[in-house]
Amino acid sequence: MRRKSELTNYLFILPILVLFAVFIVYPIVYNFIISFFEWSGFGPDITFVGLENYVTILNGKIIWKVMHNFIIFALITITLQALFGMIFASFFINNIRGSSVYRILFYLPAVVTPAIIGQVFSKFFEANRGYLNTFLRALHLDPLAQTWLADPSLALYCICFVNIWQWTGYSMLLYYASMLNIPSDLYESASLDGANKAQQFTRVTFPLLRGTHFTVFILGMLGSLKCYDIVFILTNGGPNYATETFSVYIQNLSFSMFRQGQSATVVVIMFIIAMVITAVQLQLYYRSNQHKELAR
Amino acid sequence: MRKSICMALVFCMLFALIPMAFAAEDEPVTISFQTWNPGDGDLIHQIIDAFEAENPSITIDYIYMPYSDHIADMQIKMASGEGPDVYGMQAGVTYSTFRPFEENLTPYITETYGDGWESSFLTFCTNLLNEDGSYYGLPLGLTYAGLIWADMSYFNKYGLSLPTNYDELAQVAQTFRDNGEYPLAIGAKDDWINIDMWMNIAGDINAEKLYAALDGEISFTDPELLQSFAIWQSLFTEGIVQDGALGVNMYCDTTDLFEKEASIPMITNGSWAAGLFVSTDESTKANFQGEGADHQAFLLDWNNDGVSAGLAASIDVVLCMNTNCKNKDAAWKFIDFMIHYGQDVLINEGLQYFPSRTDLVLDVVGLNENGLENLEFIIENAQNNTRGYREMGNADVKQAVADALKALATNEMTPEEAAESIDNAQ
Numbered sequence: 001m002r003r004k005s006e007l008t009n010y011l012f013i014l015p016i017l018v019l020f021a022v023f024i025v026y027p028i029v030y031n032f033i034i035s036f037f038e039w040s041g042f043g044p045d046i047t048f049v050g051l052e053n054y055v056t057i058l059n060g061k062i063i064w065k066v067m068h069n070f071i072i073f074a075l076i077t078i079t080l081q082a083l084f085g086m087i088f089a090s091f092f093i094n095n096i097r098g099s100s101v102y103r104i105l106f107y108l109p110a111v112v113t114p115a116i117i118g119q120v121f122s123k124f125f126e127a128n129r130g131y132l133n134t135f136l137r138a139l140h141l142d143p144l145a146q147t148w149l150a151d152p153s154l155a156l157y158c159i160c161f162v163n164i165w166q167w168t169g170y171s172m173l174l175y176y177a178s179m180l181n182i183p184s185d186l187y188e189s190a191s192l193d194g195a196n197k198a199q200q201f202t203r204v205t206f207p208l209l210r211g212t213h214f215t216v217f218i219l220g221m222l223g224s225l226k227c228y229d230i231v232f233i234l235t236n237g238g239p240n241y242a243t244e245t246f247s248v249y250i251q252n253l254s255f256s257m258f259r260q261g262q263s264a265t266v267v268v269i270m271f272i273i274a275m276v277i278t279a280v281q282l283q284l285y286y287r288s289n290q291h292k293e294l295a296r
Numbered sequence: 297m298r299k300s301i302c303m304a305l306v307f308c309m310l311f312a313l314i315p316m317a318f319a320a321e322d323e324p325v326t327i328s329f330q331t332w333n334p335g336d337g338d339l340i341h342q343i344i345d346a347f348e349a350e351n352p353s354i355t356i357d358y359i360y361m362p363y364s365d366h367i368a369d370m371q372i373k374m375a376s377g378e379g380p381d382v383y384g385m386q387a388g389v390t391y392s393t394f395r396p397f398e399e400n401l402t403p404y405i406t407e408t409y410g411d412g413w414e415s416s417f418l419t420f421c422t423n424l425l426n427e428d429g430s431y432y433g434l435p436l437g438l439t440y441a442g443l444i445w446a447d448m449s450y451f452n453k454y455g456l457s458l459p460t461n462y463d464e465l466a467q468v469a470q471t472f473r474d475n476g477e478y479p480l481a482i483g484a485k486d487d488w489i490n491i492d493m494w495m496n497i498a499g500d501i502n503a504e505k506l507y508a509a510l511d512g513e514i515s516f517t518d519p520e521l522l523q524s525f526a527i528w529q530s531l532f533t534e535g536i537v538q539d540g541a542l543g544v545n546m547y548c549d550t551t552d553l554f555e556k557e558a559s560i561p562m563i564t565n566g567s568w569a570a571g572l573f574v575s576t577d578e579s580t581k582a583n584f585q586g587e588g589a590d591h592q593a594f595l596l597d598w599n600n601d602g603v604s605a606g607l608a609a610s611i612d613v614v615l616c617m618n619t620n621c622k623n624k625d626a627a628w629k630f631i632d633f634m635i636h637y638g639q640d641v642l643i644n645e646g647l648q649y650f651p652s653r654t655d656l657v658l659d660v661v662g663l664n665e666n667g668l669e670n671l672e673f674i675i676e677n678a679q680n681n682t683r684g685y686r687e688m689g690n691a692d693v694k695q696a697v698a699d700a701l702k703a704l705a706t707n708e709m710t711p712e713e714a715a716e717s718i719d720n721a722q
Contacts, residue, residue: 126544127538239702255371
């Protein structure tokens with residue numbers, strides 16, 4: 001009877017398991033297998049090359065440039081998005097005048113098509129007649145007018161800027177929703193104990209947003225890993241791989257170089273990085289016994 | 297009796313099949329045609345309408361895609377066993393990479409055009425497309441790279457003449473800069489224009505060595521090739537091209553400035569820009585066909601040796617048939633039509649290419665005097681001053697060259713390091 005009941009339970013989840021296997025597990029396994037082959041991605045000639053693709057990719061300069069860009073991009077965007085998101089959420093939670101309108105305005109960039117954002121900011125950063133440099137020159141700040149997206153030392157930070165502009169509203173919304181769930185009597189108690197606003201934020205609000213910090217961090221990390229659209233439109237990974245990301249590198253290997261095997265290798269590397277980050281995240285998150293209980 | 301009935305039934309079935317056999321020939325078929333070029337404009341629809349009028353049982357499903365999307369889309373479709381029946385392909389790496397999905401057109405060609413058909417196409421085209429005696433595509437038209445286009449109104453405004461060599465180009469560029477204008481404009485975010493310009497420089501210095509190096513016969517560290525890298529680098533380090541060139545692409549960030557806004561004096565581009573003289577776009581028309589419009593295509597003597605650079609030729613679009621096409625005869629009819637009537641229209645009404653057929657008479661409709669002057673300049677150089685092919689056949693070398701050129705432009709590599717990096721890719 002019990003066995004029949006268990007079987008029935010499995011039958012209920014079978015459809016989703018099949019979908020998961022077909023659309024998630026199979027592509028991952030297939031990609032892993034392809035990483036051991038030399039293949040154009042669409043032709044009939046496919047040759048087993050063992051670990052040669054891994055050796056080629058890891059011995060090349062581009063993958064290390066990509067990893068460097070990923071670390072810089074992730075650290076800057078996650079930190080600043082979280083910081084600004086928290087600050088803006090703090091303002092809105094205190095019901096400043098017009099906060100409902102501002103919340104919408106802050107969130108709007110997150111829903112705009114990346115292609116549109118890319119086109120607008122490419123005009124913004126253009127060196128000769130772009131909006132930014134034109135503005136700076138109008139203020140007689142010519143030395144500050146740079147070649148932005150064409151400068152390898154600045155291009156990545158320009159992309160970080162665009163990303164922060166686009167996604168801070170999303171972080172703000174996550175923090176705002178979490179802050180709504182913090183009981184107000186905690187602030188009353190803190191106030192009675194003599195805590196000022198800053199102390200209430202650091203001793204009450206910030207610690208209780210722990211779950212949201214991890215959420216913002218994990219989403220930010222995975223988003224940085226997958227970052228493609230803005231980079232493709234603004235710089236296509238240039239100049240000279242200064243803004244190359246995993247996704248752009250994979251796309252170039254697959255569709256420009258016709259090296260599906262090497263492209264699959266980069267995907268495997270990306271997958272390993274994502275798994276390590278997620279595992280470390282979860283380990284830190286569940287370090288506290290309280291959260292382990294909640295997870296049960 | 298039973299046997300008679302069976303025989304009667306067999307005969308009935310046979311008679312029933314006869315109309316079906318005839319019907320199969322006239323049965324409506326749809327041929328899908330995907331390409332980035334010709335683009336989605338009046339001319340291609342005019343050609344398709346004409347084809348469909350001549351072949352009422354064949355409908356053409358035209359799919360336009362920008363080039364980078366076209367290649368990626370084709371890869372995915374071909375891998376899944378689909379893909380368009382007829383498609384455009386660029387000569388070079390992609391033409392050879394997509395070979396498993398390119399139908400061998402040789403039987404169709406010889407049946408339709410007969411023996412000696414090669415003489416009806418330019419030798420350059422047949423040589424480029426010949427794969428051990430087989431042809432997997434036909435050339436829709438030729439283009440030539442390495443030109444610089446000038447808006448003479450700027451030169452007249454500042455009392456300048458068209459530069460003939462590198463030193464004069466540097467002076468002209470500086471004069472434009474001093475007056476708040478763009479110097480030479482290039483969309484250096486795009487690898488193809490960088491390669492075009494560098495090959496023009498290297499071809500001017502020593503075309504033989506350039507192509508020997510590309511074919512792996514000599515090293516890129518040859519002094520004359522190093523000189524070409526140094527000249528290319530100086531375009532950026534000496535301010536001969538505009539600031540931030542690496543951050544903008546050709547189409548349409550840079551070309552719009554020249555073609556539609558008429559706000560820059562010079563731009564690097566190819567022979568396909570001659571189509572601007574017959575463009576139907578209102579802004580372009582005003583700039584190129586309006587009263588007093590004066591634009592000049594020119595070639596430069598990059599190494600100041602008294603001899604100007606030549607052109608690099610390419611087959612801009614090779615028309616191929618999908619091996620998985622289910623209506624190959626209909627697809628061939630369309631390819632044949634495009635190569636003849638289509639090419640006539642695209643060239644003589646749109647000036648989108650130059651002829652790949654030897655029998656095509658160049659008689660461009662609606663060309664003004666300035667356009668005619670530029671057309672004659674291009675034709676003269678195409679016939680007498682073409683240094684070699686434009687499209688590299690080795691994807692690794694092409695990518696290495698593209699990377700090296702960008703590294704040189706950002707001053708992150710010396711010419712020697714650039715040459716070494718390309719040699720390593722061979």
